[in-house]
Structures are given as C-alpha cells and as structure tokens.
Amino acid sequence: NAGVTQTPKFQVLKTGQSMTLQCAQDMNHNSMYWYRQDPGMGLRLIYYSASEGTTDKGEVPNGYNVSRLNKREFSLRLESAAPSQTSVYFCASSELVTGDYEQYFGPGTRLTVT
Amino acid sequence: TQLLEQSPQFLSIQEGENLTVYCNSSSVFSSLQWYRQEPGEGPVLLVTVVTGGEVKKLKRLTFQFGDARKDSSLHITAAQPGDTGLYLCAGPNSGYALNFGKGTSLLVTP
Numbered sequence: 001n002a003g004v005t006q007t008p009k010f011q012v013l014k015t016g017q018s019m020t021l022q023c024a025q026d027m028n029h030n031s032m033y034w035y036r037q038d039p040g041m042g043l044r045l046i047y048y049s050a051s052e053g054t055t056d057k058g059e060v061p062n063g064y065n066v067s068r069l070n071k072r073e074f075s076l077r078l079e080s081a082a083p084s085q086t087s088v089y090f091c092a093s094s095e096l097v098t099g100d101y102e103q104y105f106g107p108g109t110r111l112t113v114t
Numbered sequence: 115t116q117l118l119e120q121s122p123q124f125l126s127i128q129e130g131e132n133l134t135v136y137c138n139s140s141s142v143f144s145s146l147q148w149y150r151q152e153p154g155e156g157p158v159l160l161v162t163v164v165t166g167g168e169v170k171k172l173k174r175l176t177f178q179f180g181d182a183r184k185d186s187s188l189h190i191t192a193a194q195p196g197d198t199g200l201y202l203c204a205g206p207n208s209g210y211a212l213n214f215g216k217g218t219s220l221l222v223t224p
Binding site: 045 | 147154155156157158159162202204207211212213214215216217
C-alpha cells in the first residue's frame with residue numbers, strides 16, 4: 001500500500017514554462033486535494049475534487065488547472081509558471097470531502113520557478 | 115474562510131521539558147484535527163477532536179477541544195527530539211475540505 005504518491009519530487013522551471021504535477025492514491029478514496037505550502041503561510045487549498053468527475057476551486061486557484069483523470073489520479077497543471085508559484089505542493093486524499101475525515105498527504109513536490 | 119490562529123509560531127525547548135501549543139478561532143468548528151509534519155514530508159494526522167471539552171491522549175501528547183468548540187490545545191509532556199516538527203491544526207471549511215492554521219514549528223534539542 002503506497003498511499004499517496006506524487007511525481008516529480010523536485011522541479012525547476014523557467015518563467016513561462018508549463019508542467020503537470022501528478023498524484024495518485026491507492027486507498028480507494030473519493031476526494032482528492034491539491035495544496036501549496038509557503039513559509040509563514042501554512043497550507044492553502046488550490047483545488048479539490050469531491051468525487052470522480054468533479055473539481056472545485058479552493059482558496060488560491062489562479063494560475064492552475066486540475067484534472068481528475070479517474071478515481072485514483074488527480075493532476076495539477078501550471079500553464080505558464082511564474083516565480084510566485086515557487087512553493088511546495090502537496091496532494092492529499094480522503095474518504096469523503098466533508099472535512100471531518102482524515103486527509104492522507106503525499107510527500108510533496110518542491111517547485112522552483114526562476 | 116474560518117481562520118485558525120496558532121501560537122506560538124516557533125518553539126525551541128530542551129529534551130524533557132513540557133510545552134503547550136494553541137489553536138484559536140472566532141468560529142465554531144464541528145471538529146478539529148491536529149497534524150504533525152516532519153521536514154521534507156507531508157502532514158500526518160495525530161488526532162481528531164469532535165466534542166466540546168473533549169480530551170484525547172496519545173502517549174505523551176494530550177489534546178483538548180474547548181467547551182465552545184472554538185479552540186484547541188496540544189500539550190506535550192517530557193518532550194523528546196523525535197517530537198520535532200511542524201504542528202498544524204485544521205478544521206472543516208464551510209462543509210468541504212480543511213482549513214489549516216499556519217502551524218507551530220517545534221524544535222526539541224537533546
């Protein structure tokens with residue numbers, strides 16, 4: 001049981017480049033999330049998917065797009081990277097989206113945009 | 115957005131000392147969760163408190179949910195270097211996902 005896996009672990013992009021962060025979970029969870037973590041800012045929700053086929057914006061969605069490819073996979077795309085998107089990105093999953101359920105986090109992707 | 119304020123922001127103590135960190139809000143939460151995040155890893159759930167006044171113990175960690183369900187505390191007895199990490203509280207956000215506090219960064223030195 002791998003839990004939540006994320007690829008890549010590290011990435012350096014130049015301003016304007018695009019990339020997709022991949023996330024997969026093997027716990028048969030319905031809900032998946034993308035957060036970013038910046039020093040002094042805590043974890044902020046970018047997008048979430050309550051169930052397969054649905055996605056919704058979180059607190060900081062600008063500059064990002066997401067795809068819930070199937071129940072297991074939830075990807076985050078940066079179409080035109082900006083230095084302000086330098087951050088650590090975490091994917092998480094939970095059984096249900098109501099917020100009372102434990103969220104399981106992946107190990108994170110450390111992204112630097114120069 | 116229901117804000118969660120955590121204090122202190124940083125805490126550096128010696129092994130064997132006791133400590134308490136706090137999570138406060140002006141809003142009522144149906145439940146609160148505490149996570150610990152070690153350097154280079156994602157957060158891991160420690161406990162969920164759901165009833166006002168509830169106290170839960172996890173070995174040397176004691177978690178309390180305020181009577182009014184607006185605040186919570188985490189007390190660590192006889193801290194050890196393995197307790198080092200970022201402690202995050204989180205509560206349901208308008209019925210979906212979680213709203214996280216900014217965390218308390220704890221360093222326990224031998």
